[in-house]
Amino acid sequence: MTGMGAAVVTTSAGCAALLLGLLLTEPLRRFALRHGITDRPGPRKAHTCPTPYLGGVAVGAATLAAAAVAVLPRGVFDPVLGVVLGCSALMCVLGLIDDLRQLSVRFRLCVETSAAAVVVLAGGCPTILGGPFDAVFAIVWIVFVTNAFNLLDNMDGAASSLCVVIGAFLCATALADGRIGLAVLTAALVGACLGFLFHNRHPARIFLGDAGSLFLGFMLASVMTVVHHDVDGLSGPAVLLLPTLVPALDTTLVMLSRYMEARPLLQGGTDHISHRLRRLGLTVPQVVRVMGAFAMAGCLASVLVAHGVLAPGVALVTACAVGVGAVRLLLVIPATADASPAFSASGVHRTASQSRPGGGGFGRRHRSLRPTAVPHSREARKPATLPRTAGTPAAPQ
Numbered sequence: 001m002t003g004m005g006a007a008v009v010t011t012s013a014g015c016a017a018l019l020l021g022l023l024l025t026e027p028l029r030r031f032a033l034r035h036g037i038t039d040r041p042g043p044r045k046a047h048t049c050p051t052p053y054l055g056g057v058a059v060g061a062a063t064l065a066a067a068a069v070a071v072l073p074r075g076v077f078d079p080v081l082g083v084v085l086g087c088s089a090l091m092c093v094l095g096l097i098d099d100l101r102q103l104s105v106r107f108r109l110c111v112e113t114s115a116a117a118v119v120v121l122a123g124g125c126p127t128i129l130g131g132p133f134d135a136v137f138a139i140v141w142i143v144f145v146t147n148a149f150n151l152l153d154n155m156d157g158a159a160s161s162l163c164v165v166i167g168a169f170l171c172a173t174a175l176a177d178g179r180i181g182l183a184v185l186t187a188a189l190v191g192a193c194l195g196f197l198f199h200n201r202h203p204a205r206i207f208l209g210d211a212g213s214l215f216l217g218f219m220l221a222s223v224m225t226v227v228h229h230d231v232d233g234l235s236g237p238a239v240l241l242l243p244t245l246v247p248a249l250d251t252t253l254v255m256l257s258r259y260m261e262a263r264p265l266l267q268g269g270t271d272h273i274s275h276r277l278r279r280l281g282l283t284v285p286q287v288v289r290v291m292g293a294f295a296m297a298g299c300l301a302s303v304l305v306a307h308g309v310l311a312p313g314v315a316l317v318t319a320c321a322v323g324v325g326a327v328r329l330l331l332v333i334p335a336t337a338d339a340s341p342a343f344s345a346s347g348v349h350r351t352a353s354q355s356r357p358g359g360g361g362f363g364r365r366h367r368s369l370r371p372t373a374v375p376h377s378r379e380a381r382k383p384a385t386l387p388r389t390a391g392t393p394a395a396p397q
Contacts, residue, residue, distance in 0.1 A: 006180045010171065013070035013184045014191035020062035021195025028054040029199065029206040037100070039207060051204060053099050055196055056212020059160075060092035062192035063219075067185045081181035083122040084222050087115040091146065091218040095210035105266075109143070112218070116142035119222045124229030126236030134236075141240055142221040148247035149217025150210060151254065155274040156202035157288050160193040162295050163216045166243050167193070169299035170220065173306070174227050182223050189219055202284040217247070234312035235305055242302035242319055246295045249273065253327050260331075276333040 032038060032052030039051050064085060071081065094111050097103060116139040125138035153159035167190040174183035193216070199205045208216075221244070228239045241248065250273045257271045258264065277287045298319070304310035 010183045010187045013066045014187035017062045017066035017188035017191030018195040021192035024058040025199045028058050052206050053209035055206040056208040059192045059196050059212050060215045063188045066188040070184045080123040088219040092211050092215040095214035099209045112143045123226035125225050127232040128236045138225050145221035146217035148251045150213040152247045153213040156204040160197050161288050163193045165295045238305045238312040238315045239302045242298040245298040276330045
């Protein structure tokens with residue numbers, strides 16, 4: 001397939017997925033409302049009516065359908081693409097089950113690790129030290145990013161917007177390397193997220209749910225690992241870390257914050273990057289734009305490293321220095337939301353947490369529409385696959 005033909009197919013897949021994501025989300029929103037699969041309002045939440053989940057199902061279906069239709073008739077389908085498609089679909093199903101019925105952390109980790117191992121065995125991974133270490137590192141990284149996105153999905157439009165930024169760069173990289181199938185897949189993912197953002201932008205009418213956040217994180221991490229399978233040395237960890245710096249920093253921030261305050265690591269709270277930026281006075285759209293700009297800078301640095309323009313050691317040291325500085329500055333901002341009416345109306349939602357009986361301290365997402373006296377956090381609602389830090393505003397984390 002010529003370069004022009006590949007670009008046309010990729011663009012077509014993205015546009016088709018955008019349309020599908022836009023059209024599928026509304027019926028699923030109504031279905032979720034009808035069956036009570038919602039996040040209910042509470043004293044410390046900005047939304048005033050039950051907001052449904054299942055947005056991730058629309059994103060997953062739109063991505064997989066558009067990608068499959070685009071590559072199958074043109075003969076650019078390859079076994080690696082099939083593995084990534086299948087394992088990503090598995091993550092969507094796993095998240096959906098967890099949305100409807102809480103799964104154990106151990107079970108989720110086992111499924112995620114197994115899926116990541118299949119991707120690495122089929123598509124390869126960057127060479128860092130050589131031998132089994134590289135495969136283990138790649139598997140752990142995929143699982144980490146999958147759950148980091150799950151935690152990052154705590155504010156309207158945050159996870160989907162970052163997926164658009166990272167996915168666009170991955171799509172361009174895959175096209176440049178001649179991996180047409182993976183380019184089509186990431187273009188479809190970007191398009192589906194853009195279509196979903198029409199419903200998920202602030203104030204959100206529907207949330208991703210775990211079905212969406214796990215799907216986004218796993219697919220991005222898997223494609224990133226496979227596309228850069230021929231990278232070696234320090235360039236390997238550099239091209240993996242830089243594009244995902246925002247979710248990595250968010251996970252590091254909440255884990256460190258909870259450890260320092262002697263709070264349960266897996267208990268949700270309003271201590272994410274997005275919440276702390278909100279307390280600085282930024283609006284929800286401004287927070288999303290700041291995080292998106294930061295992610296774009298990381299993606300650009302990754303491209304420079306991949307093309308030999310930027311030394312990987314310099315990039316890693318700089319990223320670590322920026323990350324440490326950002327975490328130190330953000331830790332100064334209180335992690336506890338002000339209970340005043342001004343803050344309650346600020347736009348940060350799903351902040352309080354409620355422990356589900358027998359749920360190990362995790363707040364559980366409520367699907368019933370019946371009123372409750374105890375608020376909860378979407379993020380805290382269920383066990384995280386990683387030291388899951390439940391998020392608070394937007395998609396279920």
